[in-house]
Amino acid sequence: MSEQVAPPPAPDAAQYPSAVQTPPPAEPKAEKSGSKKLLGIVGAIVVFLVVAGLKFGVGTAIGNFLNKDETAEAKAGDCIAELPEVTGTKEEKVDGAKVVECTSTDAVYNVVGRVDGQTQAQARSGEACGQYLKEDQEGYVFYSIEPGKTGYLLCLTKKA
Numbered sequence: 001m002s003e004q005v006a007p008p009p010a011p012d013a014a015q016y017p018s019a020v021q022t023p024p025p026a027e028p029k030a031e032k033s034g035s036k037k038l039l040g041i042v043g044a045i046v047v048f049l050v051v052a053g054l055k056f057g058v059g060t061a062i063g064n065f066l067n068k069d070e071t072a073e074a075k076a077g078d079c080i081a082e083l084p085e086v087t088g089t090k091e092e093k094v095d096g097a098k099v100v101e102c103t104s105t106d107a108v109y110n111v112v113g114r115v116d117g118q119t120q121a122q123a124r125s126g127e128a129c130g131q132y133l134k135e136d137q138e139g140y141v142f143y144s145i146e147p148g149k150t151g152y153l154l155c156l157t158k159k160a
Contacts (some may be wrong), residue, residue: 010118014053016063026141031082033103057098058122069144070096070097070098070099071097071098071099071142071144071154072144072152073099073112074099074111074114074133074154075114076111076113077102077110077111077112078099078102078108078110078111079090079100079102079108079109079110079111079112079159080097080098080099080100080103080107080108080109080111080142080154080156081097081099081100081104081106081107081108082098082106082108083108083140083142091124094142096138097142102159103135107139107159108158108159109142109156109157109158109159110156110157110158110159111155111156112129112132112133112139112155112157113129113131113132113154113155114152114154114155115128115152115153115155116150116151116152117150117152118143118145118150118151118152118153119145119150120143120145120147120148122153123141123143123145123151123153124141125142126139127152128153129133129141129155132155135156138141138157138158139155139156139157139159140155140156140158141153141154141155141156142154144154
């Protein structure tokens with residue numbers, strides 16, 4: 001079997017580029033379909049509403065939902081879990097106070113009364129709870145009132 005080899009091209013037979021060049025294929029225009037345009041508009045509206053909501057109070061509503069006051073619906077006959085014990089006129093801020101079943105081992109206080117529409121000054125005086133406490137009975141006041149507004153107070157006694 002014989003091998004055949006092609007001779008090298010002649011030096012004067014250099015290839016010249018053709019005079020007509022074809023341009024590279026153009027990329028198709030990326031046109032948004034109607035659904036993509038609608039999705040973009042809806043997305044922009046949602047972003048606007050979220051920003052506006054956070055700026056104008058939805059953040060507070062969400063915060064209140066996440067940090068719900070679990071004693072807001074407490075009434076006489078309910079029980080409250082352990083709270084920090086304070087004496088005299090000393091006050092202490094409490095996070096996480098909650099109503100529990102009175103049969104629970106977490107139940108430490110009995111709610112003997114509830115007074116709504118109280119200011120902080122009225123709540124601090126504790127006078128509103130006098131009607132719910134028996135003579136010589138030690139009582140405690142728990143309240144949730146924003147400064148300058150009114151709220152509720154709970155009259156508590158230690159669970160026996």
